[in-house]
Amino acid sequence: xxxxxxxxxxxxxxxxxxxxxxxxxxxxxxxxxxxxxxxxxxxxxxxxxxxxxxxxxxxxxxxxxxxxxxxxxxxxxxxxxxxxxxxxxxxxxxxxxxxxxxxxxxxxxxxxxxxxxxxxxxxxxxxxxxxxxxxxxxxxxxxxxxxxxxxxxxxxxxxxxxxxxxxxxxxxxxxxxxxxxxxxxxxxxxxxxxxxxxxxxxxxxxxxxxxxxxxxxxxxxxxxxxxxxxxxxxxxxxxxxxxxxxxxxxxxxxxxxxxxxxxxxxxxxxxxxxxxxxxxxxxxxxxxxxxxxxxxxxxxxxxxxxxxxxxxxxxxxxxxxxxxxxxxxxxxxxxxxxxxxxxxxxxxxxxxxxxxxxxxxxxxxxxxxxxxxxxxxxxxxxxxxxxxxxxxxxxx
Amino acid sequence: xxxxxxxxxxxxxxxxxxxxxxxxxxxxxxxxxxxxxxxxxxxxxxxxxxxxxxxxxxxxxxxxxxxxxxxxxxxxxxxxxxxxxxxxxxxxxxxxxxxxxxxxxxxxxxxxxxxxxxxxxxxxxxxxxxxxxxxxxxxxxxxxxxxxxxxxxxxxxxxxxxxxxxxxxxxxxxxxxxxxxxxxxx
Numbered sequence: 406x407x408x409x410x411x412x413x414x415x416x417x418x419x420x421x422x423x424x425x426x427x428x429x430x431x432x433x434x435x436x437x438x439x440x441x442x443x444x445x446x447x448x449x450x451x452x453x454x455x456x457x458x459x460x461x462x463x464x465x466x467x468x469x470x471x472x473x474x475x476x477x478x479x480x481x482x483x484x485x486x487x488x489x490x491x492x493x494x495x496x497x498x499x500x501x502x503x504x505x506x507x508x509x510x511x512x513x514x515x516x517x518x519x520x521x522x523x524x525x526x527x528x529x530x531x532x533x534x535x536x537x538x539x540x541x542x543x544x545x546x547x548x549x550x551x552x553x554x555x556x557x558x559x560x561x562x563x564x565x566x567x568x569x570x571x572x573x574x575x576x577x578x579x580x581x582x583x584x585x586x587x588x589x590x591x592x593x594x595x596x597x598x599x600x601x602x603x604x605x606x607x608x609x610x611x612x613x614x615x616x617x618x619x620x621x622x623x624x625x626x627x628x629x630x631x632x633x634x635x636x637x638x639x640x641x642x643x644x645x646x647x648x649x650x651x652x653x654x655x656x657x658x659x660x661x662x663x664x665x666x667x668x669x670x671x672x673x674x675x676x677x678x679x680x681x682x683x684x685x686x687x688x689x690x691x692x693x694x695x696x697x698x699x700x701x702x703x704x705x706x707x708x709x710x711x712x713x714x715x716x717x718x719x720x721x722x723x724x725x726x727x728x729x730x731x732x733x734x735x736x737x738x739x740x741x742x743x744x745x746x747x748x749x750x751x752x753x754x755x756x757x758x759x760x761x762x763x764x765x766x767x768x769x770x771x772x773x774x775x776x777x778x779x780x781x782x783x784x785x786x787x788x789x790x791x792x793x794x795x796x797x798x799x800x801x
Numbered sequence: 802x803x804x805x806x807x808x809x810x811x812x813x814x815x816x817x818x819x820x821x822x823x824x825x826x827x828x829x830x831x832x833x834x835x836x837x838x839x840x841x842x843x844x845x846x847x848x849x850x851x852x853x854x855x856x857x858x859x860x861x862x863x864x865x866x867x868x869x870x871x872x873x874x875x876x877x878x879x880x881x882x883x884x885x886x887x888x889x890x891x892x893x894x895x896x897x898x899x900x901x902x903x904x905x906x907x908x909x910x911x912x913x914x915x916x917x918x919x920x921x922x923x924x925x926x927x928x929x930x931x932x933x934x935x936x937x938x939x940x941x942x943x944x945x946x947x948x949x950x951x952x953x954x955x956x957x958x959x960x961x962x963x964x965x966x967x968x969x970x971x972x973x974x975x976x977x978x979x980x981x982x983x984x985x986x987x
Contacts, residue, residue: 461895462894462895464895464896464897464898464914464916465897465914465916466828466863466864466914466916509807509811510804510807510808510811511804521967523814524814524960524963525960527814527817527818527821528959528960530818530821531817531820531821532957534820534821534824535953535956535957537863538863538944538945538946538948539953540863540916540917541862541863541916541917541918541942541944541945542862542917542918542944542947542948543893543917544892544893544894544917545893545894545895545916545917551953551957552950552953552954552956552957552958553953553956553957554957555957555958555961556956556957556958556959556960556961559960559961559964560960562964563960563963563964566964641968685898686898788972789968789972792968792971792972792975792976793968793971793972795975796971796972796974796975799975799978
């Protein structure tokens with residue numbers, strides 16, 4: 406049986422067409438990895454920025470962590486723009502390649518992931534500018550849950566998603582034209598893109614634990630937002646990964662790469678802080694005495710999604726069983742939602758009993774209801790994740 | 802319909818990109834002293850009378866404020882300066898060191914950032930042959946753009962809504978493909 410790609414039989418493809426396809430694959434791989442690199446740089450820079458704000462204070466607009474954030478955004482945005490422009494030119498020269506790209510406004514051609522990544526990077530760039538205005542209006546010590554912080558972080562989550570789309574499309578093209586090495590590179594890159602998304606999620610949702618806004622007051626009790634938000638976001642990402650990448654132990658691999666990225670960040674941030682403080686003759690703020698040792702990277706030691714690693718292994722085990730026994734999609738979605746429940750339990754390396762502290766605020770019933778909302782989150786995340794992963798696997 | 806939506810998105814994207822580039826240009830332009838000072842203040846920093854020129858008054862919060870400081874007496878030795886902006890009472894900000902370069906007359910020219918609207922002080926410390934002197938020049942900072950909390954959230958949550966709409970569209974397309982597959986197998 407002839408292999409098919411986007412509806413075209415590979416055996417029907419002329420050698421020139423295969424060469425063009427190979428060029429598109431290489432372009433998407435190089436620039437998809439660049440988008441991913443920009444996303445990882447963004448995560449490391451934001452972690453450094455949070456450390457800087459906590460122990461030194463937000464001072465100039467263009468402090469080094471902010472410059473690094475902008476570099477990450479620029480790398481991602483320019484890589485996404487480049488892939489669209491180059492593929493557009495390629496498709497104009499060889500119109501038969503149009504079937505492998507997504508058209509935009511009639512004139513542009515490119516992988517769907519590049520449009521998504523470009524949209525995300527542009528959002529983050531706009532948010533950076535607006536955030537400076539926001540700080541100028543409302544002061545420096547605004548929470549992470551401020552409008553343009555959320556916009557910036559969501560923008561880079563979208564950019565990471567774009568990188569995952571691009572790299573899965575690389576793996577699919579490589580698989581079909583028999584380039585096994587490129588296929589592996591594409592899938593491993595896609596795993597790293599999902600990991601990059603997971604690294605940004607704790608920053609996005611940590612205020613549900615640190616901030617009064619993280620609690621919903623009901624008569625006689627309080628609910629905490631963390632289980633629902635973590636359940637929805639983490640399950641979405643992990644299930645999308647296992648649906649898009651046809652390998653075993655994908656969720657565990659995504660978790661492993663996440664740990665690696667966090668370790669890189671945890672090594673870089675204290676060194677960068679000490680180096681720059683010496684260069685700029687700065688000292689730690691007085692408030693520092695009430696917090697952790699300034700040499701400990703806050704984002705790493707206050708990582709609230711530690712339980713995600715357990716959920717990832719459980720998700721992989723369920724996938725193995727489901728494939729072996731041929732489960733229906735509905736049964737798989739429900740089971741994945743149940744085994745993903747550990748992500749709803751906030752667990753920090755330095756505060757393993759954090760959930761008990763939340764229970765003291767919410768009360769026993771409030772905590773149970775918060776976890777029930779978490780189950781709703783994992784259910785939605787499992788459903789969304791399956792469909793987004795499938796669309797990634799079959800799309801352009 | 803979809804093409805029209807794509808066109809709108811493209812136009813919005815290009816406008817937003819131009820806006821970001823314009824803002825970067827404005828921020829860079831703010832670091833340059835533009836011709837004549839907007840305000841000149843005579844201050845006494847201990848034994849040293851100084852002329853402080855501010856090139857933007859009131860200052861724009863979130864931007865650099867260019868300044869120049871010149872000694873008003875004939876020089877008897879080299880003066881060493883340290884300049885920073887100090888937030889006034891009730892301003893939620895941290896002190897910021899200025900950056901400057903010495904000119905041929907023994908004075909300095911540079912910029913200091915004012916991050917939050919409100920009252921600030923340009924804090925000048927001078928070291929010279931007659932010892933150390935300190936002076937503060939009050940600076941009022943205004944926000945160049947004001948928008949209420951709700952409008953901030955309206956803009957800030959737009960990409961999240963975009964992400965959810967995109968995911969829903971992907972789910973719809975995927976389900977349509979599944980249905981088509983089932984129909985074809987039957």
